[in-house]
Amino acid sequence: MSDALALLWLPFVLSIVLVAIHTFLGLQVLARNVVFVDLALAQIAALGATVAFMLGHPVSSSGSYAYSLAFTLAAAVVLASTRSWSQRVPQEALVGVIYVVAAAAAFLVVEKAPQGTEHIKQLLTGNILTTGAHDLAFVTPLYALVGCGLWAARARLARSGEGSSKWLWDFFFYACFGVVVTSSVALAGVLLVFSFLIIPAAIGMLYADGVRRLFIGWAVGVLASCVGLTASYVWDLPTGSTMVCTFGATLAIAGIVWPLRSRDTAAIVARGARVGVALALAASAAWIAIAPREDQPLLDALELVSPVVREMYLSRNEMQIYTDADEYAQRYSREADRLNDKEAQSRWQGEPLSDSDVRRISSFLQSYNEMRRGEEFVKREVRARARTRVRWVLGAVLLVAACAVFPWRLLNIPVDGARRPLRVRPQAAPSDS
Amino acid sequence: MAKSLNALRHLARAIIVAVLVLWSPVAALAVVSIVATTTDLKSLAEAVGGGRVSVVALVPPNTDAEEYQPRPHDLNRLKDARLVLRVGVDYDLWLDRLVQQSGNRAIARGGPGYVDCSFGIALLDVRGVQVGPAGGHAHGSGNPHYWLDPVNAEMMTAVILEALVRNDAPNAKYYETQRARFLERLAERVRQWEKTLAVVHGKPLLAYHNTWAYFARRFRLNFVGYIEPRPGLPPRPSQLAALIRVVQSQRVSVIVRQPHEPAASVDFLSAKTGARVVILASSVGAVSAASEYVGLLDYNVRTLAAAFREGL
Missing domain, CATH: 3.40.50.1980 (Nitrogenase molybdenum iron protein domain)
Structure with missing residues (x-):
């Protein structure tokens, strides 16, 4: 546990800092309808850092940062100038173009220094887990400053003025945004920063107005970060991706809970869910009847969760073959691991192995692997045969389950007013209810 | 007339000889x-x-x-x-x-x-x-x-x-x-290198990627682990925690990285444990000292041995 705390407290503090500034910026971004602008600015900053790298500034030096900043500010000028450049083409198109061109240009520039490819990847992927205290000490005051500046100017930013003052405030926004995104992306990576930016802000906008949106976004963001980091540690998953998926799940839950707040929409959601489950069950029933030897996603998932399901349709003899094959497969892979370890040990301990010994070990390893694959094949084959045997029964069971779940009332046409007619479209006119 | 014809014949012969002589090295x-x-x-x-x-x-x-x-x-x-x-x-x-x-x-x-x-x-x-x-x-x-x-x-x-x-x-x-x-x-050179690397014999090392198996077998080096769980993936939290434990319990004093491999997790481990980061090259030209095959191995041997000698 102390291991986990020692490892995760810095990333967690950084997440809080990132959620704080990005939710605030995210609300502005959503209001301006330039959702992908952070990707474009991050890529521009990466291009700047790459150019600096080519000119001889070491990675993460002040020279490299200056180039990143200069490129980002130039992009901010372009973005501010084109906000209402044309009524015909949405600005989002331009944002996308900036992203792809900057990405391609960075690869062109770096072509001359191959180790730079890794450098670009680093700039974009980041790794929140390996954040150092000095990173935190750098971004926290910077973000606080930018946040205060944007907060003070929030009234001006929201006003849709005209002419040069509007341009100036747009530029101010994009410049602040660029500075923040440039630093965040290097620490947490593009995917995670995008999640920090959009998801808490979107949930805030869904559930509240005014300044409460910000508080809801912060609470949700901190909670999702905490859950994501913990999940990543407990289940041993890559941290960045786990956090992004946790944020996505949070948005999904928020999206499902939102219609449940009113009884009419809740009923519609419930019915929709039942129809979906029933259709999935019916499709599985048909699929197992048609092609019992192919992958059966529903059945496979059920067996993964509880192996009891498998015992229900395998005969005693088949079950015996299946468990034997499983045991042998595990034994072969243990033996292979043991041999590998032994060889690795011999590299530095005891008598060195001769080339012919090493070759013999290799051929043993290959045989073990082949045998393991053979056992896996046996497992698949036994299961496929059993499924073929019971496909009609399994199909019927699934079909009955589908029928049980399906909301039949949906199909009822009201006769003589005995049943209450269903309201089919209350969502379209919520003011009616 | 005959004399000039003769001279022409000589000239032709000379040209043929010259061409042959010049051609053979071209071939x-x-x-x-x-x-x-x-x-x-x-x-x-x-x-x-x-x-x-x-x-x-x-x-x-x-x-x-x-x-x-x-x-x-x-x-x-x-x-x-x-x-x-x-x-x-x-x-x-x-x-x-x-x-x-x-x-x-x-x-x-x-x-x-x-x-x-x-x-x-x-x-x-x-x-x-x-x-x-x-x-x-x-x-x-x-x-x-x-x-x-x-x-x-x-x-x-x-x-x-x-x-x-x-x-x-x-x-x-x-x-x-x-x-x-x-x-x-x-x-x-191999005999010399084996002598030079005797300092490192059996000392625990950590590497970013599983590049060094053959190098380790030849020079009797003890790589206790790799930072990268799968090529191209950064380590997960529990793996990083396990690596920190490995470095501390086995007293790993050197972490090996190649110039093109990402520095973040290596530097993180180094900062947490005090282990020294050593840049080794796995291919000719990766560092300027390794301009050909013998130079590549020589660079790796010298760099690794120097890191341990400094550490003593």
Whole structure:
């Protein structure tokens, strides 16, 4: 546990800092309808850092940062100038173009220094887990400053003025945004920063107005970060991706809970869910009847969760073959691991192995692997045969389950007013209810 | 008249002789053009072929050869090549399609100009036979970094020599002497290197990627783990925690990284545990000191030994 705390407290503090500034910026971004602008600015900053790298500034030096900043500010000028450049083409198109061109240009520039490819990847992927205290000490005051500046100017930013003052405030926004995104992306990576930016802000906008949106976004963001980091540690998953998926799940839950707040929409959601489950069950029933030897996603998932399901349709003899094959497969892979370890040990301990010994070990390893694959094949084959045997029964069971779940009332046409007619479209006119 | 005719005949004869004399070295200089996938194979081919071969390496140094994206010019190089040298062991899988596209049948799999340098090498870390990622390790058919064992150079140069003789029989003697001379020089250096690395013998080391299996076997080094769980993936939290424990409990004092590998997690571990980061090169040209094969190994040996001597 102390291991986990020692490892995760810095990333967690950084997440809080990132959620704080990005939710605030995210609300502005959503209001301006330039959702992908952070990707474009991050890529521009990466291009700047790459150019600096080519000119001889070491990675993460002040020279490299200056180039990143200069490129980002130039992009901010372009973005501010084109906000209402044309009524015909949405600005989002331009944002996308900036992203792809900057990405391609960075690869062109770096072509001359191959180790730079890794450098670009680093700039974009980041790794929140390996954040150092000095990173935190750098971004926290910077973000606080930018946040205060944007907060003070929030009234001006929201006003849709005209002419040069509007341009100036747009530029101010994009410049602040660029500075923040440039630093965040290097620490947490593009995917995670995008999640920090959009998801808490979107949930805030869904559930509240005014300044409460910000508080809801912060609470949700901190909670999702905490859950994501913990999940990543407990289940041993890559941290960045786990956090992004946790944020996505949070948005999904928020999206499902939102219609449940009113009884009419809740009923519609419930019915929709039942129809979906029933259709999935019916499709599985048909699929197992048609092609019992192919992958059966529903059945496979059920067996993964509880192996009891498998015992229900395998005969005693088949079950015996299946468990034997499983045991042998595990034994072969243990033996292979043991041999590998032994060889690795011999590299530095005891008598060195001769080339012919090493070759013999290799051929043993290959045989073990082949045998393991053979056992896996046996497992698949036994299961496929059993499924073929019971496909009609399994199909019927699934079909009955589908029928049980399906909301039949949906199909009822009201006769003589005995049943209450269903309201089919209350969502379209919520003011009616 | 007759005299001038005679003079003309002499002149013609002189010209013919001159042309013949001048032509013969041109014939001898018609070099064998070779394409190697990596700079290491290029260096070994040059050691065997000397001045009678011209070798191009496709993958630039400090690039992950497993993720190399071929360029248009590579096709031209392969079209004109008489030999192609590859690392094999699933390391340069992209070569097959490239050769096929070039239309040069002589260097396609099974052709007289096709050389898989992993032939006859005793492979380590064999996990299976399938191509692609498996069991936490992309090297399904064995660890491909076999050139980092200098003794393997004997087999590799033998395979290269055989292919050169097959394609350029008149120069067979030349190639054989070149190879013998190179191996003699190498054997002498291997003895020195073994002495130099005696300081590191059995001391626990950590590496970013599983590059050093053959190097470790030759010089009796103890790599206790790798930071990268699977190629291209950063370590997960529990793995990082486990690595910190390993470094502390086994007193790992040196973490090895290559110049092109990401620094973040290596530096993080180093900062947490106080272990020193050492940059080693796995291919010729990755650092400026490693300009050819012997230089590459010499750089690695000296750098590693120096890190331990400083640490004492």
